[in-house]
Amino acid sequence: MLKKTLLGSLVFLLYAPLSAYDLRSNMLQLGEELAEVQRSFIASDKQGVKESITRFAKHSQVLLGDKDNFAKMLPVGKKRKAHEAEMSAQIIKHNVQIILDAIDNKHNQSGIVRREEAQRAYTYIEHACFRCHNIVRDEY
Ligand code: HEC
Numbered sequence: 001m002l003k004k005t006l007l008g009s010l011v012f013l014l015y016a017p018l019s020a021y022d023l024r025s026n027m028l029q030l031g032e033e034l035a036e037v038q039r040s041f042i043a044s045d046k047q048g049v050k051e052s053i054t055r056f057a058k059h060s061q062v063l064l065g066d067k068d069n070f071a072k073m074l075p076v077g078k079k080r081k082a083h084e085a086e087m088s089a090q091i092i093k094h095n096v097q098i099i100l101d102a103i104d105n106k107h108n109q110s111g112i113v114r115r116e117e118a119q120r121a122y123t124y125i126e127h128a129c130f131r132c133h134n135i136v137r138d139e140y
Contacts, residue, residue: 023073026063033059034125041122049118050103057096064089074136081136091128095121 033056040048064070064085071082098121101107102114109117 026059026073030056030060030063030129034129037122037125041119044115046103049099053096053099057092060092061089064092078136084132084136088128088132091131092125095124095128 033052036052037049037056039045040052067082067086070085071079074082099118102109102118102121105114
């Protein structure tokens with residue numbers, strides 16, 4: 001019995017800080033990747049946008065796309081909010097596609113319309129980050 005409890009708390013001690021570290025380090029990386037997208041937009045570097053948004057899209061789907069996986073990283077009291085991750089992943093996916101379509105000129109539009117559509121989609125991606133931070137992270 002004692003052994004079991006000891007083992008339980010050891011597992012807990014090991015697991016809890018690791019998953020918290022995981023979430024924070026993944027978020028910091030996501031922030032860096034999104035900042036790269038923003039820099040490319042500001043510089044009107046089309047190839048840079050394409051490369052950075054593709055990298056960001058992949059990582060954001062891995063981190064946010066599976067609510068069970070995200071729940072594991074959240075502290076105990078917040079696990080029930082994990083579905084917000086999937087919601088954000090969908091918003092991000094939708095807007096990444098708008099950006100990629102604009103770059104590929106899928107709808108045969110002028111340069112300025114495509115740039116504006118892509119830039120607006122970028123701000124909606126930022127909004128998905130803020131939205132979740134407001135609901136899940138920030139408590140004040
Ligand atoms: C599903 C909810 C959720 C979404 C979506 C989300 N985050 Fe987070 N984010 C969190 C939580 C929770 C933390 C707190 C993690 C911690 O420090 O333990 C956090 C922390 C961070 C941090 C660390 C800040 C700090 O120093 O405390 C950064 C950077 C960050 N997020 C960037 C982003 C970016 C960029 C996006 C959008 C692409 C995003 N996040 C989307 C929940 C989310």
